[in-house]
Amino acid sequence: MARAAERKQQAEADVLSLKVTLRNIDPPIWRRIIMPRHMTLTDLHDVIQAVMGWENDHMYDFDFGRRRRQEAAMLAETKDEDENDPTLDELVKSGMTKFTYIYDFGDNWKHDILIEKRLPATTAKAFPACVAGARSGPPEDCGGPWGYAELLAAVADPTHPEHKERLEWLGRKFDPEAFSVAKADAKLAARFKRARAAPAKG
Template sequence: MSRQVFQLKVSLVGVRPPVWRRVLVPGGYTLDRLHRVVQHAMGWRDCRLHAFEIEGRQYGEPDPDGGLDIRDELDVRLDAVVGKGSRLRYTYDFGDWWEHDLVVEDVCTADPDERYPACLDGARACPPEGVGGPTGYAVLLATLADPEHPERRAMREWAGGGYDPARFDAARATTLLRRFC
C-alpha cells in the first residue's frame, strides 16, 4: 500500500515581502499535526489559538462551552478533506490575526527512502510573536531598515538581537519538523 504525501505551499497573507514555506506532509496526518507542521515550518512558537477553514468549515480545538461550531482537528485527516489544487486557510493568534494560505500543489506517493514531514523551500523569517499582525510587522520592518529611526535599537532588542527578517533555513525547519511533528 502506498502512502500519499502532500506538497503544500504555506504563505503568510498580507505581508510584503512574502513569507512562505513549501512542505511535504503525509496525507494521513490529522489537522492537529498539520497545525504543528505550519508552526515549526514558519517559525511560530505555538503559544496562541489557531483554526483551519476548509470549504467554509472550521476545524481546531473544540469550544468546551459548545458556542462555536468547530470540528475537532484531532479527528480529521488531511487526505480526507483536501486534494491536489485545494486551498485551505489557517489562522494563528486571534489577536494579531495571522492568516496563512495553504495550497495543495501536488499529491504524490511517498518515497520509502525519505522521511516526512520535510521543508523543501521558503523565504524570509517569520514575524516575531506579538508584533501586532501584518500592520505591526510592516512597522517593525520599516523601523529596522532605517538606521536613523529613534526606536530602531529598542525594536531590534524587542524582536531579539539576532532577528533577521530576510533569513530562512529550510534544513533547520526540516530538523524541527522531524523532531516535533
Template structure:
C-alpha cells in the same frame, strides 16, 4: 504557550502525500513554505508542521477553514457562530482527499496571521520518498511573535533597520538582536519540524 498533544494520529499508512504551498497572506515580499504532508497525519499535526516550517512558536490559538468547515481547538471563551471541529480527530486523507485544492490556516487570532494553503500535488504515498512531513522549499523570514500583525511588522522593520529611529534600540532589545527579513534556512525548518513532532510521539 498553547500546547496540546495530537494523540488522535492514526497508525494506518497514508493513502496520499500532499505537497502544500503555504503563503503568509499580505506579506511582501512573500513569506512562503512548500511542505510535504502524509495523509495519515491529523490537521493538528499539520498545524504544528506549518508553524515549525514558518517559524512560529505555538504560542497562540489556530484554526483551519476547509471546504466550508472550521477545524481547531474549541475554546469556550471564544464564541463563534459556527462549530469548530476538533482538528486532532481528522486526517488529511479524510478532509482533503483528492478534491480539495486550497484552504485557510489562521494562527494567533489577535495578530491575525492568515496562511493561504494551496494543494500543489496529491501523490500516492511512497514509504521511501514522501511518507513523512518535511519542508521542501521556502523564502523570507517569519515575522516575530506578537509583533502586532502586518502593520506592526512593517513598523518593526522600519525601526530595527534604522539606527536613527526612536524605537530602534527598544526593538533591538525586544527582538534579541538583528533581524533579517530575508532569512530562511531549509535545514533549520526541517529540524524544527522534527523537534515539534517528536514532542507529540
C-alpha cells in the same frame, strides 16, 4: 486480493505537497511541505508552527469558508484525541484543496494553504518534511502583518525614534530575508521526533 492489497499499501504510502503562504506580506513568506495523507489538521498546525519558527503560544483556526474548525491549541495536551480531526486525505477526497490557517487571533496571521499535488513517498526522506521556502517567519506578538512592517521599518532605520527600543525587543539579530530549508526541516524532525531527512537543497 494480492493486487488490491498492493494498491491499498501504495495509496497509503502517498504523500501530499502543500504550499503555505503568509498573507499580507510582501515579498511573500512561504513554505513548501510534504506530509503523509493520513496526517490531520492538528498535525498541519504543528508543522506550520515548526517551519515558521513559532512557539505555539496562541490559539489557531482552520477556515474552510462555511466550515470552521477551531481548537484551543494551548489546551491541546489536556484533551483526548479528537475523532473529528480530519485527515489531509479526507480533505482531498472532499474536493478541498485551498483553505486558510489563522494563528494568534490578536495578531491575526492568516496563511493560504494550497494542497498542490500527490507524490509517491520514498524511503530516502522522512516525513513530514520542509523542502522549500522563502524569508524568515515574523517574530511572534509583533502586531500581525502591519505591525511587522512597522517593526522592520524601525529596525532598518537607525534614525527611527523606536529603533533602539525595537532592537532591544527583538533581543537578537533578525534577518527578515533569511531562510534555511535545512534548519526548518530540523525543527520538524524535533517536533515530530522523527529521523532527520536527507539534506534538502536550498
